[in-house]
Structure formats: structure tokens, C-alpha cells
Amino acid sequence: MLDPAALSDVSGAEFDRLTRLAATALNTSAALLTVVEPTRQVFLSQTGLPEFWARRGSSPLSHSICKHVVARGEMLDVPDARKHPALRDNGAIEAMNAVAYLGTPVHDAEGRAIGALCVIDGEPRKWSAQDRETLSTLAAAVDTAVALRAALRRQTEEMDELNRINESLSAQMAELTMARLSAEAALTRQTRFIAGLSHEVRTPLNGVLGGLSLLEASSDPGQTQRVHAMIRASANALSDCVDDLVTYCRIGSGEERPSLDAFAPARVAREALSAIEASAAAKGLSMSVARATDAPESWVGDERRVRGVLINLLGNAVKYTESGSVAVKIERWGDALALRVVDTGRGVQPAHADAIFEPFNRGDPETARTASGSGLGLAIARKTAELLGGSLTLERTADATGASFLLLLPPPGAAVARPSQGPAGVTAARAEGAASEGGGEGLSARRTG
Structure with missing residues (x-):
């Protein structure tokens, strides 16, 4: 037997109108629309059945005459079931008062018989040709309703699939657009x-x-x-x-891997200062290393690359500072190591805060015109910081003079907290504690030049 879900798309109210019409048109005590399952028959709609069966909504196949309609695949005309050799012992005769029976198959959307539309009466009755034609017409209405609802369901599913395809295409188009824009930017x-x-x-x-x-x-x-x-x-x-x-x-290239070794940040900072000491001395610049009292004395990371970034930043600071000082400040930033390179030079305009980290970009035109070097220094420094899992940003000093670059390095296996960004990508300088700014208390300073 077939799945009764084939009729589930049609509302019960539509079926109820048909069964009432069948009982009225053929003048019978009851009319049923059934679906025959492997172990029972289900009443999709009924009128006139005894209350017990009406409330139950189904019956065992021992009480089903409709199963014979489905098996035959054609109309079954029974004037008196008590005298029919195949039906006289059927439980429906007594339980449902089904003495006279007229039933015709109803079909799913593929045309397979799955149940019956039938009328029954408590007295023997000879069914007329008009009775048979009326019932066939009503059963055809059931088939039409089922076919239409199945077509609507398929159409809805197709529309849903088209919508999914459209959404997928839209997403792919968006990805292609992003890829194109990315390629153009690259x-x-x-x-x-x-x-x-x-x-x-x-x-x-x-x-x-x-x-x-x-x-x-x-x-x-x-x-x-x-x-x-x-x-x-x-x-x-x-x-x-x-x-x-x-x-x-x-x-x-993404092929470089940082090394992990213990080193002293203060020593590395002093070594970086020594590398540019001659250039600073030629300009009469003072240089210093200051370590806050809570700054780590030892750190695990790539010492060579950290020194390289500091040399790069210090060389940049000396290049753009005509008088005053260049300093390295060592601090703790949460779980991260903070290395700040500060100078008293011409500074960087906020509008150029991001541009200076791009290859061959020296910021404002005047700087670009007069500067020496490859133009890759800050780009290399930032990429190195990112390779080490950290970040390199430009800070705005409190009096907006000079420049301050902040290198943040996370402990091994951790992500460094990015500093908060101010206008135009300039990092707002973090307030220093009294230990690192208050007259040198708690600081280890080295001054040269």
C-alpha cells in the first residue's frame, strides 16, 4: 500500500465538503474518504459514521471494504454486502452499518490508487448509473485537488531551490566581486x-x-x-x-618562522642604540633606554628580529630628528612586552599615519623629497612585528610633537592586544605611570652622545 501523505496537502475542509456532497447527492446514511495503509484504513473525511469510528478516525482492515477497491483499482458496486461472497464476513457491515456500498478509487499525483471515496447505507440498495457517475465525478474532484496541490508543492520546492541557487549565485558573485577588487588592489x-x-x-x-x-x-x-x-x-x-x-x-612570503629564545629586552634595546650611536652623535642627539619597574627583565622571543625592528625604528628616529633626543622605553602592556621608540623630531601628520608603513611611502611630500634610504624600513618593521605575532603602530605624543612608535610583543602562543586607535589610525599614547615618568624613579637609564 502507498503512503497516505500523498493526500496530506489538501485541507480537511475541502474533503469534508466532498463527503457531505456525496452523501447528500446519493441520499445515503454515510460517506467516507479513506486511505488504505498496510494495517488499517484511515478516514481522511467522513460524515454519518457511528460516533466511535468517527472519533477514532481509522479502522482495522478487517473492517474495510475500501481495501477491495484499491486492490481492484476500479469502482466496487455492492447492493448487499451480506450476500457478497468476499464481503459477507467483513466487520464493517455490522460495526458501521455498511450493508449497501458504492466506492471508487482515489489516486495520488502519479495516478496510483491509494484509497477510496465511498458511500454506505444500512439497507440493501441497487445503485443506479447516475449514482455511479456522480461518485466518479466527486472522486475525480479529489484526484484533481490532490494533483493540483502536488503540483503546487513541487512548484514551491522548485522556487525554494531556485531561491537557494540565486542566493548561492549572489554569494558567488559577491565573492567574485571581492576577489576582483582584491586583485585590482593587489x-x-x-x-x-x-x-x-x-x-x-x-x-x-x-x-x-x-x-x-x-x-x-x-x-x-x-x-x-x-x-x-x-x-x-x-x-x-x-x-x-x-x-x-x-x-x-x-x-x-609566509615561509619565515620566528625563533623562541630568552633574552633581556633592556640589553637588546641598548645594543640597538649602539648600532645608530654614531649617526645620533653626529647630530648631537641624546639617547637613552628606560625600563619601567614592572617591565619584564627577561622575555622569550626572536631576539635578532626584535633588535632589527628597534634598529630600524631608531635609525628612522635619528634620520628625522634634528635636535633633542631619541629614547627606547620598555614597559609591560597586560601580558605583552611594550617597546616604545620616542623622538623629538618633526613628527608624523595623522593623515600619513597608515601610509608610512607602506613600501616606498615616506608620508608627506617634503619628507619624501629630502629623505634617504630604501623607503622599506617601516614596512619591514611592521611585517616583522606581525611575523612575531605582535603589532607596530604610530602613537601620538601628548604634545603632538615628535613621533612615538609602539612595538607590542605577545608571550609565546598568545595573541597580543591591539592598541586602541585614535583618529586616522594613530594610536592614542597610553598614560605613563609615576615610576616611569616621575623623575626617573625606578628607571635604569643610559645616556650617550
Whole structure:
């Protein structure tokens, strides 16, 4: 037998109207719309049944005449079931007063007989051709309702599937759009990178080529010595540019892995200061390392790369500071190590706070015009900080003069808390405690130059 769910899409009220119409049109005591299951028949709708069966809503197959309609697949005309050889022992005769029976199959959307629309009467009755035609017409209405609801259900499912496909396509289109925009942005960055690289390489290369031309045209030993020095300086600048480019690309490749060793942050900071001591002394700048009382004396991380970032930041600070000081401050930032490089130089305008970390971008045009170096220093420093699991940001000092760069390094296996961002991506400087600002109390300071 077939699943009665094939009729479940049609409302009971629609079926009830049909069974009432069948009983009225054929003038019978009862009418039923049934679905025959493997062990019972279910009354989808009924009128005139005894209260017990009406309330129960189903009967065992021993009390079903409709099962014979389904088995035959055609109308069953029974004037007196008590005299029918296959029905005279059927329990429906006595329990439901089904003496006379007229039933015709009802079908699912695929045309399979799954139940019957029938009328029954308590007295023997000879069913007329008009009776049979009326019942067939009403059963056809049941089949039509079932087919229409099945078609509507399929259409709804198809619409749902189309909606899902449309949503999927929309999501894919959005992904493609994002991928296109990302590719365009990457191409723009690449174009700028190549243009910047071309400029940075061309400048020292022109110095080398110009010097060679001068050598070819000059026989003055004094001038030859000066040209040799110029060529050497240009070649060194070109070498530095290539070295920085290799470093930048290597860090950005994702193949580099930081080492984990114990080191003293204060010692590393002093070593970084020593590396740029001559440049600072040439400008008469004072330099210092200050460690807050709660700052860690020892840290686990990549000592070489931390020193490299500090040298990069300190060299940048000396380059843009004409007078005053350059300092490294060592603090604790939650669970993280904070290394702050502070100078009294020209500072960085908030509008250029993010741009200075891009390759070959030195911020404002005046700085770009007068600055030396490869233009990759801060880009390398930030990528190195990210490689170490930390962050490098530009802070705004309290009096908005000079520059302050904050390097945050998390403990191994932890994510560093990002500093809060102020306007234009500038990090708001954290208030210092009395121990680190109050007259040097609790600080270990080293001053040179």
C-alpha cells in the first residue's frame, strides 16, 4: 500500500465538503474518504459514521471494504454486502452499518490508487448509473485537488531551490566581486611597489653611472678620489636597497618562522642604540633606554628580529630628528612586552599615519623629497612585528610633537592586544605611570652622545 501523505496537502475542509456532497447527492446514511495503509484504513473525511469510528478516525482492515477497491483499482458496486461472497464476513457491515456500498478509487499525483471515496447505507440498495457517475465525478474532484496541490508543492520546492541557487549565485558573485577588487588592489599595490622600487634603484644607480662618466672624462687625481667616494656611496645605497627588498619579500612570503629564545629586552634595546650611536652623535642627539619597574627583565622571543625592528625604528628616529633626543622605553602592556621608540623630531601628520608603513611611502611630500634610504624600513618593521605575532603602530605624543612608535610583543602562543586607535589610525599614547615618568624613579637609564 502507498503512503497516505500523498493526500496530506489538501485541507480537511475541502474533503469534508466532498463527503457531505456525496452523501447528500446519493441520499445515503454515510460517506467516507479513506486511505488504505498496510494495517488499517484511515478516514481522511467522513460524515454519518457511528460516533466511535468517527472519533477514532481509522479502522482495522478487517473492517474495510475500501481495501477491495484499491486492490481492484476500479469502482466496487455492492447492493448487499451480506450476500457478497468476499464481503459477507467483513466487520464493517455490522460495526458501521455498511450493508449497501458504492466506492471508487482515489489516486495520488502519479495516478496510483491509494484509497477510496465511498458511500454506505444500512439497507440493501441497487445503485443506479447516475449514482455511479456522480461518485466518479466527486472522486475525480479529489484526484484533481490532490494533483493540483502536488503540483503546487513541487512548484514551491522548485522556487525554494531556485531561491537557494540565486542566493548561492549572489554569494558567488559577491565573492567574485571581492576577489576582483582584491586583485585590482593587489595589482595597484604591485604597480606602486614596482614604481617605487624603480625610483629607489634608479637614484643610486644613476649616481654610479654618473660617477663612471666623470671618471672617464677626468684625469685630475683629486677629482678621481671624490668620484670614487661618490660611486662607493651610491653602490652602498643600491646594495642597501636590494638587501631591504630581499628582506621585505622574504618576510612577506609566509615561509619565515620566528625563533623562541630568552633574552633581556633592556640589553637588546641598548645594543640597538649602539648600532645608530654614531649617526645620533653626529647630530648631537641624546639617547637613552628606560625600563619601567614592572617591565619584564627577561622575555622569550626572536631576539635578532626584535633588535632589527628597534634598529630600524631608531635609525628612522635619528634620520628625522634634528635636535633633542631619541629614547627606547620598555614597559609591560597586560601580558605583552611594550617597546616604545620616542623622538623629538618633526613628527608624523595623522593623515600619513597608515601610509608610512607602506613600501616606498615616506608620508608627506617634503619628507619624501629630502629623505634617504630604501623607503622599506617601516614596512619591514611592521611585517616583522606581525611575523612575531605582535603589532607596530604610530602613537601620538601628548604634545603632538615628535613621533612615538609602539612595538607590542605577545608571550609565546598568545595573541597580543591591539592598541586602541585614535583618529586616522594613530594610536592614542597610553598614560605613563609615576615610576616611569616621575623623575626617573625606578628607571635604569643610559645616556650617550
